[in-house]
Amino acid sequence: MQFLAKNNRNYSTKNNVYKTTDKTNHNMEPKFCQSCGMPLTEGMFGTNADGSRNEDYCLYCYKDGAFTKDCTMDEMIDFCAQFVDEVNKNMPKPMTKEEYKQMMRQYFPQLKRWKK
Numbered sequence: 001m002q003f004l005a006k007n008n009r010n011y012s013t014k015n016n017v018y019k020t021t022d023k024t025n026h027n028m029e030p031k032f033c034q035s036c037g038m039p040l041t042e043g044m045f046g047t048n049a050d051g052s053r054n055e056d057y058c059l060y061c062y063k064d065g066a067f068t069k070d071c072t073m074d075e076m077i078d079f080c081a082q083f084v085d086e087v088n089k090n091m092p093k094p095m096t097k098e099e100y101k102q103m104m105r106q107y108f109p110q111l112k113r114w115k116k
């Protein structure tokens with residue numbers, strides 16, 4: 001835990017953590033699901049009512065033109081927190097579930113679905 005505490009501040013600076021990992025497609029604006037914040041890579045896009053690709057949301061959040069879950073931002077954060085191990089695989093340093101939630105609480109209000 002000491003190790004984590006020491007490095008804690010790395011995670012609190014803005015939300016760079018979502019942007020720094022992928023250097024391969026620097027010509028493209030990296031896309032993230034505007035509901036849950038996960039990276040939108042090929043095959044991860046949601047679908048519109050007509051079956052076409054939705055560029056804003058992932059397939060877990062948005063399917064056939066509608067959100068798969070009707071939830072609040074806090075509920076979404078709780079839901080996403082369970083995948084912290086998954087997220088940590090792409091992180092230079094692992095974070096705890098609580099750290100991940102804190103990060104999402106900062107990041108999610110900027111997403112299209114939660115923006116006021």
Ligand SMILES: [Zn+2]
Nearest residue numbers: 033036058061
């Ligand atoms: Zn999503």
